[in-house]
Amino acid sequence: RTGSQIMATFLLDLILYLFQMGNYDVIVVGGGLAGLTAALHLQLKKVHVAVFERQKYPHHKVCGEYLSKEVVPYLESLGVCLPKLNNIDRMLLSTENGRSITTKLPLGGLGISRVHLDHALYSQAVSTGVPVLQRTITSIEYSNSKFTVLDSKGAQYSAKFVVGAYGKRDGLDKNLQRSFIKGKSPWLGVKAHYKSTSFPSNLVAVHNFRGGYGGLSKTETGAINFCYLVSYDSFKREKDLESFQQNVLCKNPYLKDFFERSQMLFDKPMTIGQIAFGKKSAITNHIILCGDTAGLIHPFCGNGMAMAVHSAKIASQLIHRYFTDSNYKRQDLEKDYTTQWQATYEKRLWMGRQLQSLLLSPAIFQRTMQFLNYSPYIVSKLVQATHGKQIDTV
Numbered sequence: 164r165t166g167s168q169i170m171a172t173f174l175l176d177l178i179l180y181l182f183q184m185g186n187y188d189v190i191v192v193g194g195g196l197a198g199l200t201a202a203l204h205l206q207l208k209k210v211h212v213a214v215f216e217r218q219k220y221p222h223h224k225v226c227g228e229y230l231s232k233e234v235v236p237y238l239e240s241l242g243v244c245l246p247k248l249n250n251i252d253r254m255l256l257s258t259e260n261g262r263s264i265t266t267k268l269p270l271g272g273l274g275i276s277r278v279h280l281d282h283a284l285y286s287q288a289v290s291t292g293v294p295v296l297q298r299t300i301t302s303i304e305y306s307n308s309k310f311t312v313l314d315s316k317g318a319q320y321s322a323k324f325v326v327g328a329y330g331k332r333d334g335l336d337k338n339l340q341r342s343f344i345k346g347k348s349p350w351l352g353v354k355a356h357y358k359s360t361s362f363p364s365n366l367v368a369v370h371n372f373r374g375g376y377g378g379l380s381k382t383e384t385g386a387i388n389f390c391y392l393v394s395y396d397s398f399k400r401e402k403d404l405e406s407f408q409q410n411v412l413c414k415n416p417y418l419k420d421f422f423e424r425s426q427m428l429f430d431k432p433m434t435i436g437q438i439a440f441g442k443k444s445a446i447t448n449h450i451i452l453c454g455d456t457a458g459l460i461h462p463f464c465g466n467g468m469a470m471a472v473h474s475a476k477i478a479s480q481l482i483h484r485y486f487t488d489s490n491y492k493r494q495d496l497e498k499d500y501t502t503q504w505q506a507t508y509e510k511r512l513w514m515g516r517q518l519q520s521l522l523l524s525p526a527i528f529q530r531t532m533q534f535l536n537y538s539p540y541i542v543s544k545l546v547q548a549t550h551g552k553q554i555d556t557v
């Protein structure tokens with residue numbers, strides 16, 4: 164961040180703390196892709212919005228870093244500048260024993276690190292005047308058509324709407340008594356960047372192994388991102404990440420070859436736990452939920468980031484309508500958001516669940532791959548079923 168950005172953020176924080184002035188049309192909780200997109204869109208439409216994000220920017224995130232092109236023109240129309248060095252148009256899929264298939268991707272994507280992508284949205288939000296405040300939100304209450312939001316230091320803010328974009332899982336879900344929180348969260352995500360020779364910039368490679376799968380793709384820095392999802396059951400049979408790499412990941416000859424020819428650029432891989440793919444709601448206690456907060460698609464589909472951005476667009480359009488059409492009421496907005504969310508994502512989520520269970524049943528997956536070898540086109544069609552069409556600009 165530039166000195167002036169840091170100074171502006173500091174002064175803004177100070178004023179808000181001293182005078183507790185936090186009264187907005189919309190408070191966005193969580194400044195990841197969904198939250199920052201919503202803030203950028205609403206700011207452009209002159210809705211008074213603020214973002215509360217618990218982490219400092221820039222920061223890495225556990226993610227496969229494949230951004231579907233369906234949201235690229237829309238993000239650019241919000242003024243976000245995206246590096247297009249890695250135009251990914253092919254996918255390689257391999258089984259644990261190294262049987263593989265390569266197919267053309269219907270729409271394709273960009274290889275961009277999350278540290279870069281989230282920061283690009285954050286910088287654009289700050290430069291358009293959105294207050295992005297470093298706060299951990301601990302409570303969101305709704306009463307008399309107004310939200311009261313509390314942060315971990317006890318400061319209080321209010322708004323007509325709250326967009327919940329705080330990711331997969333948070334203490335807030337418990338406070339809000341969301342039912343998915345009681346279900347199992349049996350997945351672990353691991354990621355690191357590597358220096359490697361000769362990985363094509365137009366390829367995303369998805370490799371299968373016992374209890375999970377991982378994706379390789381190039382980022383804008385030239386580093387290769389390797390990110391994998393694995394069940395706890397499979398992971399806990401090994402003593403640590405290193406032995407998991409040696410004993411499980413390297414059973415797949417593609418991954419063995421990758422690790423032999425690459426060097427990790429992080430001190431150690433990043434990990435996140437408690438990942439679950441159960442059903443969630445798109446609205447809870449009048450909070451409009453976007454991105455992973457409303458539903459998480461299996462990472463194999465490479466569509467979570469696009470869904471985060473697109474759901475934020477849908478929410479922002481409806482919120483903007485509320486502020487410009489006096490006949491449009493909160494209950495209309497909530498009904499429309501739920502309907503549009505379900506119409507846009509339910510089939511994709513369902514298809515993602517089917518593909519993931521196929522991928523994680525080694526015997527069935529090997530047989531399916533034998534069959535798919537005769538028609539890589541079917542793989543491309545399956546990928547298409549987990550993605551949407553390119554969305555309109557703002």
Ligand SMILES: Cc1cc2nc3c(=O)[nH]c(=O)nc-3n(C[C@H](O)[C@H](O)[C@H](O)COP(=O)(O)OP(=O)(O)OC[C@H]3O[C@@H](n4cnc5c(N)ncnc54)[C@H](O)[C@@H]3O)c2cc1C
Nearest residue numbers: 193195196197217227228229300329330352454455467468
């Ligand atoms: C292993 C793995 C690989 C993946 N690979 C891909 C891929 O290749 N392509 C793809 O498109 N998708 C992928 N995804 C999915 C993608 O990462 C998510 O769908 C996407 O990050 C969702 O964005 P979001 O804005 O909803 O949430 P996030 O990016 O998680 O943002 C939520 C933000 O909220 C903040 N926050 C949380 N709680 C609070 C609080 N109480 N107060 C304030 N702030 C808070 C967090 O710090 C965070 O910055 C992958 C997911 C996993 C698990």
